[in-house]
Amino acid sequence: MMSSVKVECVVKESCLIGEGPVWEESEQTLLFVDIAGQKIHRWSPTTNHIQSMETGAMVGFAVPRRSGGYVAAAGRSIVAVDWSSRTTSRLLEVDQEKPKNRLNDGKVDPTGRLLAGTMALEERPAVLERKQGALYSVTSDLSVTKHFDQVDISNGLDWSPDEKVFFYIDSLALSVDAFDYDTHTGDMSNRRVVYRMAEGEGLPDGMTVDVDGRLWVACYSAGRVICIDPETGVRLQSVSLPVMKTTSCCFGGPDYSDLYVTSASLGLDQSESRQQPLAGATFRVTGLGVKGRPSNSFAG
Template sequence: MTNAKSFSSLTAQSKVSSQCALGEGPIWDDQREQIFWVDILGNAVHWSNEDGMDHQSFQTPDYVSNIFLTKEGDDLILCLPDAFYLWNPESKNLKKWIEMPDYDPHVRTNDGFCDIHGNLWIGTMALSEKPKLGKLYLLDADQNWHTMLDETSISNGIRCSSDGTTYYYIDTPTQLIREFRFDSDTITWEFVRNVIEIPVEEGHPDGMSMDAEGRLWVSLWNGYGVVCVDPEKGEVVDRVEVAAPQVSANIFGGKNQDRLFITTARKELSESKLDVYPLTGDLFYVPMNVTGSETYRRDV
């Protein structure tokens, strides 16, 4: 895939030495002008400014997988295995907000997304990583849960078009980015097509962001980078190199929405591999020549 093409020379640099066991869920808060991300296995939320300064962290009582912004701006929504929690980074106050449906202590939340309609999407997966034990849920504006997909394995990147009708979704073991057509009135969607299949030797598709041109930036677990997929063409059109094997997620941010922030993970890597890639687990970033799509906020 990538070896057959010539891409722009984009190489990410370590911005925060967070050394996460499983860095994930980056999100840019344009009101605070800070980048937030999580260490799922470290039970921690991290944040800093766009230059990586003023790095802080907060310990959570369980795995924390994803962060959503709220319209009020003071609270963030944290996704823990049993529920969504409201959390204030300034006061450090954490309180349960909405319980997850069918909570199972052997299952945790993973990647998620707030769409243009204000719906919160969150995937789940087995702690054992056994296949088909997860689901993809949607929490609508009236705080009703909907099961959008059943028997998922490792639910990851999800993004929507600016008109809120076309959605892209990754269940990592499938190696596929799939396109769905969404109806916001009925809270239903239907499969349209497979956009692209990532060859296993190139890495496993993980977290995903979207740029202002509608292209998808896909993090590659065991792929040492982030690839840009043109969903119309169904092909990789660019690549960001990352000095870490396990690249987990990414988001556009910075004051001008022209920096790509990238999370990485140390999970299960050998000491010899970490000696070669000592920055693994850090938050990386790279200046971009394209801006990101809007990050949406949720009413609470």
């Protein structure tokens, strides 16, 4: 299967920290953010055209909203995004007692509930005050629940195809964890490790789940995306990319068989930048022989 896998750079515009790719089925576009560049991007594979807007704060993620537009993480705030006017309006704020925190990755569960995590501001990539973050959920009426704290870098999250398991990454823990998940209440319990990163696999960052329930995890500082069977804890596949700081991934394309992978350029020295001219670009991986699922939209 690996012999047919192809990796191509599709968005050459370099991001300081490209993150949170989401495939928009209705628009057939890829939505992603540049965290440190404080921008939200939309790229069309049909026209190869990219549209962007500035957020005025570090932006951890952007996801579609059922009522139109998007919701995004800007600093410690969840904001509504009006794409036509390129403006944002604040809906709520988390970690009010921690002004040196920010929101990082976020995703919407099968019922339309938004889950989003926080972390301390970094001194440099992956160097920060530890145990300052938390994981929150936001319901359609904008009620906020804190599920747990003592998080270092709240990162990848997704759900099993049967919606009964929630997968979660705290990057510096070097593991992918699972919880039993109740989609009706949003409650999560029975936390356990389903995969521990091996030597040379870097930090687990963004993540997506395919239709068969396997996890695809971007490995920051290791230049790859790995596929994990959460039932056995076995790595099934590894896809190498021409950049070291792979940050996140999602499935997209007309039949969700393309894997889109974001990357970062922030923190590279001159030598590393010369060796990785595509650092910060976005890539498309084809020929994996698997498919992903449509993303969920926030119900609020």
